[in-house]
Amino acid sequence: MARITFWFEFASTYSYPAAMRIEELAEASEVEVTWRPFLLGPIFNAQGWATSPFNLYPAKGANMWRDLERTCAELKIPFKRPTPFPQNGLLAARIATYGLSRAWGVAFTKAVYRTEFGDGQSIDSPTVLKGLVADAGGDADAACQGALTEINKLALKQATDQAIALGVFGAPSFVTDDGELFWGNDRLEQALCWAVSSD
Amino acid sequence: MARITFWFEFASTYSYPAAMRIEELAEASEVEVTWRPFLLGPIFNAQGWATSPFNLYPAKGANMWRDLERTCAELKIPFKRPTPFPQNGLLAARIATYGLSRAWGVAFTKAVYRTEFGDGQSIDSPTVLKGLVADAGGDADAACQGALTEINKLALKQATDQAIALGVFGAPSFVTDDGELFWGNDRLEQALCWAVSSD
Numbered sequence: 001m002a003r004i005t006f007w008f009e010f011a012s013t014y015s016y017p018a019a020m021r022i023e024e025l026a027e028a029s030e031v032e033v034t035w036r037p038f039l040l041g042p043i044f045n046a047q048g049w050a051t052s053p054f055n056l057y058p059a060k061g062a063n064m065w066r067d068l069e070r071t072c073a074e075l076k077i078p079f080k081r082p083t084p085f086p087q088n089g090l091l092a093a094r095i096a097t098y099g100l101s102r103a104w105g106v107a108f109t110k111a112v113y114r115t116e117f118g119d120g121q122s123i124d125s126p127t128v129l130k131g132l133v134a135d136a137g138g139d140a141d142a143a144c145q146g147a148l149t150e151i152n153k154l155a156l157k158q159a160t161d162q163a164i165a166l167g168v169f170g171a172p173s174f175v176t177d178d179g180e181l182f183w184g185n186d187r188l189e190q191a192l193c194w195a196v197s198s199d
Numbered sequence: 200m201a202r203i204t205f206w207f208e209f210a211s212t213y214s215y216p217a218a219m220r221i222e223e224l225a226e227a228s229e230v231e232v233t234w235r236p237f238l239l240g241p242i243f244n245a246q247g248w249a250t251s252p253f254n255l256y257p258a259k260g261a262n263m264w265r266d267l268e269r270t271c272a273e274l275k276i277p278f279k280r281p282t283p284f285p286q287n288g289l290l291a292a293r294i295a296t297y298g299l300s301r302a303w304g305v306a307f308t309k310a311v312y313r314t315e316f317g318d319g320q321s322i323d324s325p326t327v328l329k330g331l332v333a334d335a336g337g338d339a340d341a342a343c344q345g346a347l348t349e350i351n352k353l354a355l356k357q358a359t360d361q362a363i364a365l366g367v368f369g370a371p372s373f374v375t376d377d378g379e380l381f382w383g384n385d386r387l388e389q390a391l392c393w394a395v396s397s398d
Contacts, residue, residue: 047256057246059368063382070389169258183262186385190269 002199003032004191005175007163008109009040010089010096011052012171013068014185016117019110019172020077021188029192035106037096037156038163040171052086068117071185080120087116088124094147095129097156099138107136201398202231203390204374206362207308208239209288209295210251211370212267213384215316218309218371219276220387228391234305236295236355237362239370251285267316270384279319286315287323293346294328296355298337306335 006022008015026033044052054061065081072079092112099105111132116123123129130140146152163173167181174182174191178198182191205221207214225232243251253260264280271278291311298304310331315322322328329339345351362372366380373381373390377397381390 057368059363059366062366063368063380066380067382067386074389164258167258167261169256169262181262181265183266187266190273 001030001032002195003034003177004195005034005036007036007038007166007168007171007173007175009038009171010092010112010116010123011040011086013054013064013117014071015172016113017068017071017075017077018185018188019113020075021185023106025188025192029196031192031195035096035100035109036159036163037093037100037109038160038168038171039090039093039156042160043164043169055085072117078114078118080118082116082120082122087122089116090124091126091147092123092129094152094156095133095143097159098143098146098152099133099136102138104133104136104138108132108138111136200229200231201394202233202376203394204233204235206235206237206365206367206370206372206374208237208370209291209311209315209322210239210285212253212263212316213270214371215312216267216270216274216276217384217387218312219274220384222305224387224391228395230391230394234295234299234308235358235362236292236299236308237359237367237370238289238292238355241359242363242368254284271316277313277317279317281315281319281321286321288315289323290325290346291322291328293351293355294332294342296358297342297345297351298332298335301337303332303335303337307331307337310335 004026006018008019022033049056054064069079096105096109096112099108112123112129115121115128115132121128126144130144133140133143166175166179168175170183172185174188176191176195176198180191180194180198182188182194203225205217207218221232248255253263268278295304295308295311298307311322311328314320314327314331320327325343329343332339332342365374365378367374369382371384373387375390375394375397379393379397381387381393
């Protein structure tokens with residue numbers, strides 16, 4: 001079966017529509033998806049950016065929010081801009097790293113995005129995240145403990161290093177098994193086509 | 200009739216496929232297109248960038264070239280990366296500013312993009328540009344003289360100021376008459392839809 005890896009970061013705005021769309025589109029294309037959380041912070045820091053480029057470049061940021069609003073309207077998914085932006089997604093990413101080898105990982109990941117960009121709520125609170133784990137069918141306490149082990153924290157760091165090695169510089173990114181990199185929610189269909197035709 | 204303004208810059212890579220696609224798509228949607236050259240240099244300089252962000256951020260640049268190659272392959276238009284990048288498009292933009300109120304402006308603009316990103320050739324030579332004006336049906340000497348008048352040079356500067364005032368921060372950009380801004384070749388279809396539905 002053809003495969004793609006879906007690299008996402010919880011602070012990334014366009015990862016939200018990608019996370020909402022990918023399951024249905026991948027199923028229709030018969031492509032298996034591996035969900036991989038990583039951190040953009042170290043990548044942005046290495047470029048000298050202390051925050052999101054959407055904050056650093058206001059005209060670009062203004063267009064992104066409007067474009068995301070239009071994108072969500074077209075997909076008929078809720079949209080509400082969270083404050084502050086970017087949200088601190090570190091704990092959520094650690095929980096997702098732990099959860100994605102378990103049955104509830106994908107549902108949890110989608111719930112985090114829905115909370116953040118659908119409801120405009122913060123995603124840094126352990127209480128909120130525990131609730132989302134439980135809703136997704138996981139053991140909330142075990143998830144928070146598992147997320148904070150050294151081995152799990154290291155796994156997230158290594159995922160970020162692996163993403164960088166694959167050429168990833170933003171999120172969402174899609175990488176096929178033959179190493180082709182597609183960046184952005186609007187490249188999802190193309191990535192799936194590539195995965196199928198190179199399989 | 201519905202309308203959009205197509206803001207382009209000759210150094211912009213994704214303006215190439217946009218310039219090649221826009222006439223056919225706009226005609227099919229019954230949208231009238233106003234072609235407007237502007238300069239990204241002043242916009243980038245104001246952000247502290249001395250060159251293209253695709254040069255400043257190598258991973259982003261590498262993906263852009265590969266993505267553009269894939270995009271051109273899908274559109275079945277030729278692609279060859281010009282060296283150096285970005286090309287100096289100032290004289291071409293001045294000629295286009297002069298030419299777009301004449302019959303040959305659009306054909307000239309497309310020919311510049313084809314030369315630059317289809318053939319990978321330089322676009323800063325007056326001789327090359329004069330040839331493209333003549334091929335497009337214009338008077339090459341008159342075009343070069345007209346391009347270099349103070350009033351024409353000022354018109355290009357004012358176009359850039361107007362683009363900035365509309366929120367433009369990159370190219371290609373599409374702006375509808377009700378002020379909606381769409382950025383990127385991959386937003387062309389959406390911009391045309393918007394123009395039609397808000398007409």
